[in-house]
Amino acid sequence: MHDxxxxxHQGLQIIFVFFLSFIIGLEREAKKQDDDKFSFGGVRTxxxxxxxxxxxxxxxxxxLLFISVGLVVISLFLLMAFxxxxxxxxxxxxxxxxxxxxxxxxxxxxFKDLFWIAATLAVINVLLLELKEWLxxxxxxxxxxxxxTFAKFLMLLAVILPLLPNEAFTQYKINPFKIWLVVVAVxxxxxxxxxxxxxxxxSKGLLLTALLGGLYSSTVTTIALARKSQEEDAPKLISGxxxxxxxxxxxxxxxxxxxxxxxxxxxxWIPFVALALLSMVGGYxxxxxxxxxxxxxxxxxxxxxxxxxxxxxVFAILFVVMLIxxxxxIEYLGNNxxxxxxxxxxxxxxxxxxxxxxxTVPSLTPGTVAAVGILIATSTNNVAKGFYAYTLASKExxxxxxxxxxxxxxxxxxxxxxxxF
Numbered sequence: 001m002h003d004x005x006x007x008x009h010q011g012l013q014i015i016f017v018f019f020l021s022f023i024i025g026l027e028r029e030a031k032k033q034d035d036d037k038f039s040f041g042g043v044r045t046x047x048x049x050x051x052x053x054x055x056x057x058x059x060x061x062x063x064l065l066f067i068s069v070g071l072v073v074i075s076l077f078l079l080m081a082f083x084x085x086x087x088x089x090x091x092x093x094x095x096x097x098x099x100x101x102x103x104x105x106x107x108x109x110x111f112k113d114l115f116w117i118a119a120t121l122a123v124i125n126v127l128l129l130e131l132k133e134w135l136x137x138x139x140x141x142x143x144x145x146x147x148x149t150f151a152k153f154l155m156l157l158a159v160i161l162p163l164l165p166n167e168a169f170t171q172y173k174i175n176p177f178k179i180w181l182v183v184v185a186v187x188x189x190x191x192x193x194x195x196x197x198x199x200x201x202x203s204k205g206l207l208l209t210a211l212l213g214g215l216y217s218s219t220v221t222t223i224a225l226a227r228k229s230q231e232e233d234a235p236k237l238i239s240g241x242x243x244x245x246x247x248x249x250x251x252x253x254x255x256x257x258x259x260x261x262x263x264x265x266x267x268x269w270i271p272f273v274a275l276a277l278l279s280m281v282g283g284y285x286x287x288x289x290x291x292x293x294x295x296x297x298x299x300x301x302x303x304x305x306x307x308x309x310x311x312x313x314v315f316a317i318l319f320v321v322m323l324i325x326x327x328x329x330i331e332y333l334g335n336n337x338x339x340x341x342x343x344x345x346x347x348x349x350x351x352x353x354x355x356x357x358x359x360t361v362p363s364l365t366p367g368t369v370a371a372v373g374i375l376i377a378t379s380t381n382n383v384a385k386g387f388y389a390y391t392l393a394s395k396e397x398x399x400x401x402x403x404x405x406x407x408x409x410x411x412x413x414x415x416x417x418x419x420x421f
Contacts, residue, residue: 013054017110020122021050021103027126028096040081040096046103049074053107067108074104095132099125153312157184172327173359179319182355183312185259189252190216207287210241211280214248219349221245222385226393226401235396240287242389243404246382247279253354253378261358267371271415279408286404315352322356327364335369342373346380353377368419375416379409 025046032042041049052070060066078097102121109118128135161184166177194216206225213221222242229238250272257265322345329337338357345353354377357370386405390398 010058013110013113014051016115016118017050017054017107018047020106020110020118021047023122024099024103024125024129027129028099031129040078040085041100046100049100049103050107053104054111055107057108057111062112071101071104075101095129099129153187172324173363174320174323175359178359179316182260182319182358183316185256186315186351186355187312189255206237206241207244207284210245211248214245215252218246218249219381219385219388222401223388223392226389226391226397229393229397233394235394235400236289237287238393238397239389239400239404240283240285242385242401243283243286243408244280246385246405246408247276247283249378249381250276250279253350253374256351256355257358260355261361261367261370263361263367264358264370264374267367267419268374271375271412275408275412278411283404286400318349318352319355322352323359326353326356326360330360330364335372338365338369338373339376342375342377343380346377347384350374350377350381372416372419375412375419379412379416382406382409382412 022043025041025043028040028046029042052074053067056070057067078100082094082097102125106118106121109115109121161177161180164176164180166175168175192215206228210221210225213224222245225238225242225245229235232238254265254269254272257268322341325341326338329341331337333340342353354374357365357373361367361370382405386402386409389401389405392398393401
């Protein structure tokens with residue numbers, strides 16, 4: 001490694017200021033239109049603004065008053081440029097001028113040795129400027145109601161969660177903080193898939209929609225695809241992607257277990273990854289044997305926004321119920337109680353049962369027992385989804401889906417048998 005100790009610290013700062021501000025200026029220069037004579041700034045202007053910010057900070061020795069005066073002066077120059085373009089071109093966006101102001105702040109931040117903040121500002125500037133069209137398209141695709149829902153969710157996460165007591169109450173170890181934290185985690189994983197479904201609406205065909213829907217809720221996705229088969233003559237395609245959607249369920253559970261109970265995750269991650277690969281690869285190959293191309297069949301997800309407050313409260317109630325039921329099953333029935341509860345809950349929603357088990361390991365339940373209970377629940381859930389498809393799908397799709405889902409359920413029981421015996 002080359003020794004640069006001969007270079008003064010301020011020299012390194014100046015190089016860093018120039019590098020970051022030059023990147024922003026380069027992006028602005030690349031976006032200039034040939035016929036736009038009044039575009040503000042480029043590869044020369046932005047580095048100069050950044051260096052001015054650094055120089056004022058150095059000369060004023062970091063005094064806030066002088067730095068603020070420099071910011072006001074730069075703002076006045078930017079205001080003059082804005083009004084000039086507005087009067088000549090008739091329209092001017094303000095983003096470019098805000099980027100110039102942040103470039104000034106970058107220079108000041110580097111003088112203060114806040115390199116991380118300066119680099120972060122530069123990266124965010126370039127991303128916001130470069131992704132203009134994509135971000136505008138994103139805003140058009142997201143409904144106003146969903147934005148409001150997300151804002152409420154952030155309020156509950158940032159305001160309510162810290163106020164909840166982080167201690168266990170009653171003999172069932174009910175911890176309000178952990179309960180709501182579980183709700184936030186489960187909803188967030190589902191919401192990521194939900195947003196991707198909205199953004200990819202109709203663009204990649206049935207395959208991508210099924211995979212993202214599997215992350216959101218494989219049961220809901222199975223029901224929707226089964227009904228879709230009544231409109232499309234593609235039994236192998238739809239039954240194959242139903243299998244793939246269930247494979248995504250295993251990946252979703254691995255993420256949740258990694259967050260809340262690494263003990264169970266260490267037991268299950270290998271069989272769950274294997275089951276996910278088996279179902280996704282097998283489902284894809286099965287779907288390709290049909291006569292209909294994957295992208296010819298479209299499906300728009302109709303899933304409920306998982307960040308709706310009502311959905312969160314329902315999950316919280318189910319989680320508490322399952323936590324109490326799990327404790328009672330362990331207390332009175334032992335290991336068999338966990339297995340029986342997994343068998344019952346697999347017919348409905350496995351998430352509350354699985355998240356309830358994460359709170360009992362290792363204090364009440366051995367990790368291996370909990371892992372077997374989860375394997376039973378997921379296998380039962382796959383059988384239930386097979387019957388949902390058999391009831392709702394077209395005749396050929398129903399038969400194929402039931403066979404595939406029962407096969408996946410049996411494959412999921414193989415690691416359970418190894419863990420038991």
